[in-house]
Amino acid sequence: MHSIRVMLVDDNKRFQTLLSRYLDLQQDIEVVGKASNGKEAVSMFDELLPDVVLMDLAMPVMDGVTSMQKIKEAHPAAKVVVLTAHNTIDYKEQSKEAEADGYVLKSMSSSALISTIKKVISQPPHQILPD
Incomplete structure (x- = not known):
């Protein structure tokens, strides 16, 4: 069976390490890569071509929304799941x-995250999931 290849993008190293282990x-x-900001994520995506990117929004250097836009421009079928602490309409709209x-x-x-990853893999691109 093919493993789902995931890239983590989060500036919080501790969170990134814990999530990666889980x-x-x-x-x-399978976690195939970890980036600490959006700029790293964009360049790493081209090398790794993960099945799913778990993207934080609030990061230094380049934020998650800008990074997501750049990844989607270069790879329209890329699957990106926003993984954030921000539960605001503003962030949800920007992500959409x-x-x-x-x-x-x-x-x-964590089971909700796993479920979302699996749903995203099986759906057409750009179909943001409900909360």
């Missing part, structure tokens, strides 16, 4: 405009 415990998910494929709060259960 995802690596899943039989069908940037063609996010999913929106998950960091406070949600």
Whole structure:
């Protein structure tokens, strides 16, 4: 069975490490890369071509929305799930405009994140999931 190749993009190294460890415990998910800001994510995406990107929004150097737009410009079928602590209409609208494929709060259960990753993989691009 093919593993879902995931790239994590988050400036919080501790969160990134914990999430990476959790995802690596899943039989069908493989973390193939980690970026600390949007600029790193854009360049890493071209090298790694992950199945799904888990993208934080508030990051230094380049924010998640801008990064998502650049990735989607270069790779229209790319799947990006916003993974953020921000539960605001503003952030959700920006994510939708940037063609996010999913929106998950960091406070949600880890099983909800896994479920979202699997749903995003099986759906057409640009179909943002409801909360």
